[in-house]
Amino acid sequence: AQKITQTQPGMFVQEKEAVTLDCTYDTSDPSYGLFWYKQPSSGEMIFLIYQGSYDQQNATEGRYSLNFQKARKSANLVISASQLGDSAMYFCAMREGLRRDGAQKLVFGQGTRLTINP
Amino acid sequence: NAGVTQTPKFQVLKTGQSMTLQCAQDMNHEYMSWYRQDPGMGLRLIHYSVGAGITDQGEVPNGYNVSRSTTEDFPLRLLLAAPSQTSVYFCASRALGRGNYGYTFGSGTRLTVV
Numbered sequence: 001a002q003k004i005t006q007t008q009p010g011m012f013v014q015e016k017e018a019v020t021l022d023c024t025y026d027t028s029d030p031s032y033g034l035f036w037y038k039q040p041s042s043g044e045m046i047f048l049i050y051q052g053s054y055d056q057q058n059a060t061e062g063r064y065s066l067n068f069q070k071a072r073k074s075a076n077l078v079i080s081a082s083q084l085g086d087s088a089m090y091f092c093a094m095r096e097g098l099r100r101d102g103a104q105k106l107v108f109g110q111g112t113r114l115t116i117n118p
Numbered sequence: 119n120a121g122v123t124q125t126p127k128f129q130v131l132k133t134g135q136s137m138t139l140q141c142a143q144d145m146n147h148e149y150m151s152w153y154r155q156d157p158g159m160g161l162r163l164i165h166y167s168v169g170a171g172i173t174d175q176g177e178v179p180n181g182y183n184v185s186r187s188t189t190e191d192f193p194l195r196l197l198l199a200a201p202s203q204t205s206v207y208f209c210a211s212r213a214l215g216r217g218n219y220g221y222t223f224g225s226g227t228r229l230t231v232v
Contacts, residue, residue: 004160035221045161045208045223091160105176106151106210106221108160 003027004092004109012115013082020067021077021112023092032096034075035106036066039089048090051075079114087116120144124209124224131199131231139194139227141209147222148214150192154178154205155226161208167192168214199231 005024013019025034036048051059051066059066067076079086092109125140141150151166153176163176167186181203183195192211196203209224 037223043206043226045210047220050220093161104149105163105166107163107177108153110158110160 003096003107004094006092006109006112008112009110010113010115012117015084015116015118016081019079019082019086019114021079021090021092021114023075023077023109025073025075025092025094027073027094027096029096032094033104034066034068035093035095036064036075036077037091037093038086039091039111041088045091049077082116084116084118087114089113122209122211122222122224124207124227126227127225128228129230131196131229133199133201133231135199136195136197137199139196139207139209139229141192141194141224142190143192143209143211143222144190145211145213145222146189147211148189150186150209150211151176152182152184152192152194153208153210154203155208156205164194164207196229201231203229204231205229 003026007022032053034051038046038048049059049061049064049066051068058068063080065078089111091111093106095104095106122143148169152164153161155161162178164182165176165184167173170186173184186192207227210221212221
């Protein structure tokens with residue numbers, strides 16, 4: 001079963017507009033964490049934002065915010081005032097549980113390619 | 119600079135050859151892992167480790183071996199390379215414990231098996 005689902009293979013947005021990238025997840029573990037990563041054309045993985053399953057408030061980091069709807073199991077990324085440099089692949093990922101040995105596997109969605117048009 | 123270092127950045131292998139992808143981190147992170155990234159597939163976990171002498175399998179372990187003799191290094195070995203192993207490989211590490219959330223990724227190794 002797919003643990004992380006990103007239903008938008010590609011999105012095209014005008015510069016300065018806000019954009020929402022969708023992410024739904026599946027877990028029965030009460031303790032988990034959700035991440036968003038950006039991968040520009042150069043290939044590196046850049047951490048954007050994190051949301052813990054017990055966090056009461058939605059996470060924010062500058063222009064990035066995470067719309068966390070726990071009951072719906074969704075963790076959408078919102079980018080405000082998009083810029084040309086935001087063009088990249090975006091991955092949603094989930095870390096499940098805290099085992100005794102500390103192992104917490106990070107599972108990724110298939111990604112969304114975001115293109116910002118001038 | 120502190121971080122995760124992967125070598126080589128690019129590699130071409132012939133089918134049946136073997137090689138080791140290197141990963142080293144200088145942040146004293148207990149947890150290290152290897153992913154492969156294929157078009158349209160996102161990143162898939164190959165193997166991971168929570169400390170020296172401890173390794174475990176991820177989602178796609180077949181065809182790959184790992185060992186963890188030190189905290190700093192986590193090499194990935196391909197014993198009999200196959201074209202299906204053509205991919206971009208990422209190493210990632212993090213410190214264990216609830217107080218730390220972030221994973222640090224290396225810059226990747228692009229492997230082509232012909």
